[in-house]
Amino acid sequence: MPDEVARYLDCRPGQCVVDCTLGGAGHAADICRQIQPGGTFIGIDQDTDAIRNAEKRLPTQDIHRHLVHANFSSLPDTLRDLGISGVDAILMDLGISLHHIEGSGRGFSFQRDEPLDMRMNPNTRVTARDIINTHSEKALKKLFLALGEERLAGPIARKIAAARAKQPIDRADQLAKIITAAVPAAKASRRIHPATRVFMALRIAVNQELDHLETFMSAVPDMLKTGGRICILSFHSLEDRIVKQQLRAHADPCTCPPKLPVCTCGKKPLLRLLTRKVVRPSAEEVNQNPMARSTRLRAAERL
Numbered sequence: 001m002p003d004e005v006a007r008y009l010d011c012r013p014g015q016c017v018v019d020c021t022l023g024g025a026g027h028a029a030d031i032c033r034q035i036q037p038g039g040t041f042i043g044i045d046q047d048t049d050a051i052r053n054a055e056k057r058l059p060t061q062d063i064h065r066h067l068v069h070a071n072f073s074s075l076p077d078t079l080r081d082l083g084i085s086g087v088d089a090i091l092m093d094l095g096i097s098l099h100h101i102e103g104s105g106r107g108f109s110f111q112r113d114e115p116l117d118m119r120m121n122p123n124t125r126v127t128a129r130d131i132i133n134t135h136s137e138k139a140l141k142k143l144f145l146a147l148g149e150e151r152l153a154g155p156i157a158r159k160i161a162a163a164r165a166k167q168p169i170d171r172a173d174q175l176a177k178i179i180t181a182a183v184p185a186a187k188a189s190r191r192i193h194p195a196t197r198v199f200m201a202l203r204i205a206v207n208q209e210l211d212h213l214e215t216f217m218s219a220v221p222d223m224l225k226t227g228g229r230i231c232i233l234s235f236h237s238l239e240d241r242i243v244k245q246q247l248r249a250h251a252d253p254c255t256c257p258p259k260l261p262v263c264t265c266g267k268k269p270l271l272r273l274l275t276r277k278v279v280r281p282s283a284e285e286v287n288q289n290p291m292a293r294s295t296r297l298r299a300a301e302r303l
């Protein structure tokens with residue numbers, strides 16, 4: 001949704017803008033163009049591949065460019081280290097990049113014979129292989145239900161426990177085959193691969209995606225200048241719920257009982273919602289890019 005992102009971020013020449021999720025640097029390249037000349041661009045990614053790609057792809061002329069290998073949950077520290085007290089706009093495009101699926105070799109795709117890793121930041125400790133081979137069957141079921149909303153979590157966890165008793169599950173396509181065997185043909189979705197939800201749950205767990213998002217969202221007002229904007233693209237309901245709830249909490253923090261005629265808690269709104277309802281891609285965009293079909297956009301402005 002590049003047009004919608006541009007409209008909500010409303011970047012102008014000379015502004016200071018953060019892209020929290022560089023990925024392939026497509027949005028970042030647009031932002032750099034919009035804030036030239038004289039703008040400051042801060043690009044963050046927890047994957048060193050994304051930083052290396054951005055070093056090659058993004059301009060250095062007519063712009064102050066900072067590319068930082070970090071988790072966006074520590075953006076307040078990153079900004080402090082750079083001596084920046086507030087920014088004009090922040091973009092967050094959650095999830096994994098095309099590079100993760102097609103070129104990382106880290107087992108994000110269930111169609112590939114790759115190590116079952118799934119770490120976006122290769123410096124972190126726990127891999128998907130660790131989780132699949134060491135969590136109890138009950139813990140796996142809980143994880144697939146909570147983070148993948150997988151209806152067949154029980155039978156899938158059972159099949160995994162039986163398979164790993166014979167040999168460790170090390171490869172992405174090996175796990176995908178075990179999951180597929182646990183899903184009866186009658187219950188298989190025609191729209192998505194049987195392993196889609198389990199792979200998503202594992203990826204979210206390995207990268208602690210929801211915890212980092214919560215931490216980041218709670219600090220949003222402190223990082224924006226007055227009139228500064230944030231635009232967030234998410235891809236599943238668990239992420240979108242956190243984004244929606246935290247934006248609403250910053251926009252309407254009053255904790256007084258609704259019957260009270262005047263506010264006595266003294267908590268003032270810090271954000272104004274720019275999107276009352278979630279914004280979804282047009283049918284035309286989904287036609288052109290089917291991967292965009294689950295994108296949800298929300299935006300807000302600092303008061």
Ligand SMILES: C[S@@+](CC[C@H](N)C(=O)[O-])C[C@H]1O[C@@H](n2cnc3c(N)ncnc32)[C@H](O)[C@@H]1O
Pocket residue numbers: 020021022023024025026027028044045046047050070071072073093094095096097098120212213
């Ligand atoms: C969907 S891609 C971004 C695509 C990008 N907007 C583009 O135009 O190519 C998401 C990126 O965010 C990064 N990422 C995800 N969670 C992160 C986190 N908590 N901290 C830093 N980077 C993160 C991933 O490594 C990935 O490169």
